[in-house]
Amino acid sequence: MSHIILGTGNYAKIPYFFDKTYVNLYSLEELCYCLVENAEFVDNSITGDKLTDWLGGQCGLTELAHTLQALTNKKASADVYVGTILEYAGLYSQEVIEHTEMVIRNNADLSPYEKQKAKADYMLQNKHYTLALERYDELLARLPEEKKELKGSLLHNMGVIYAKLFMFELAQEKFMDAYRAGGNPESLEQFLAARRMQDSDSEYVDYIAEHPELHEVSMQIEHMVEQAAEQFDATQVSRMLFTLKVCKEEGGLAAGNMAYYDEIEKLTDELKDAYREKLNR
Numbered sequence: 001m002s003h004i005i006l007g008t009g010n011y012a013k014i015p016y017f018f019d020k021t022y023v024n025l026y027s028l029e030e031l032c033y034c035l036v037e038n039a040e041f042v043d044n045s046i047t048g049d050k051l052t053d054w055l056g057g058q059c060g061l062t063e064l065a066h067t068l069q070a071l072t073n074k075k076a077s078a079d080v081y082v083g084t085i086l087e088y089a090g091l092y093s094q095e096v097i098e099h100t101e102m103v104i105r106n107n108a109d110l111s112p113y114e115k116q117k118a119k120a121d122y123m124l125q126n127k128h129y130t131l132a133l134e135r136y137d138e139l140l141a142r143l144p145e146e147k148k149e150l151k152g153s154l155l156h157n158m159g160v161i162y163a164k165l166f167m168f169e170l171a172q173e174k175f176m177d178a179y180r181a182g183g184n185p186e187s188l189e190q191f192l193a194a195r196r197m198q199d200s201d202s203e204y205v206d207y208i209a210e211h212p213e214l215h216e217v218s219m220q221i222e223h224m225v226e227q228a229a230e231q232f233d234a235t236q237v238s239r240m241l242f243t244l245k246v247c248k249e250e251g252g253l254a255a256g257n258m259a260y261y262d263e264i265e266k267l268t269d270e271l272k273d274a275y276r277e278k279l280n281r
Contacts, residue, residue: 012058032089039103047081064088079104129161152182168198
């Protein structure tokens with residue numbers, strides 16, 4: 001997190017580790033931003049002495065620390081605790097504070113498994129793919145057998161990560177496992193899309209011929225591929241690749257010329273980024 005200008009209290013020498021999003025915080029303002037932006041992850045674990053002691057000892061906010069300690073003693077809920085912090089800081093409107101409290105209250109009923117999934121999903125959304133995979137694996141190992149829909153969602157998201165990393169064989173495996181666990185048609189579509197990306201044309205056609213039950217889904221995938229190809233043909237990147245190809249073939253850009261490879265690498269990186277962003281939607 002970027003450091004922001006302080007308005008209240010001291011800048012902490014020892015940070016507070018906000019384990020919901022795995023970041024270190026150094027000020028009341030950073031804490032408030034983190035609480036508002038990640039309200040869905042906040043639970044009653046935040047009402048303990050650790051945060052209270054940090055605000056009083058590191059940030060010099062003894063008055064706020066005493067108020068929070070009183071709330072802790074009364075076993076106040078997380079939404080009341082967070083609302084008190086936000087009101088003291090005075091950074092946000094009453095509307096934002098009330099919305100944050102509401103989000104925290106609404107998520108209080110989530111099961112521990114759903115909350116753990118939310119943390120892993122956050123890592124996925126913020127491109128911490130390795131950490132997200134580790135959290136999904138840990139949760140899958142503890143998940144009760146009857147939680148089939150949640151298991152399907154976890155496996156599907158793992159498939160998304162592998163697809164983002166262009167590891168399509170692993171993506172196929174996770175998407176199919178997700179479909180078998182949760183029965184979500186989207187997992188089956190993504191399985192076939194990953195297979196389409198991994199296989200050669202002949203291999204893919206043979207696979208569909210061997211699995212006629214997938215014919216209708218395969219038609220949807222082909223329609224998506226055709227649309228993507230048409231959209232790409234109209235882009236500046238496509239025109240640039242065509243220009244580079246022509247220059248190379250006509251000798252205007254030697255195959256060994258580093259500028260050629262630098263430009264190709266740049267365009268490839270742009271396409272990879274665009275692909276990953278598309279998977280985030």
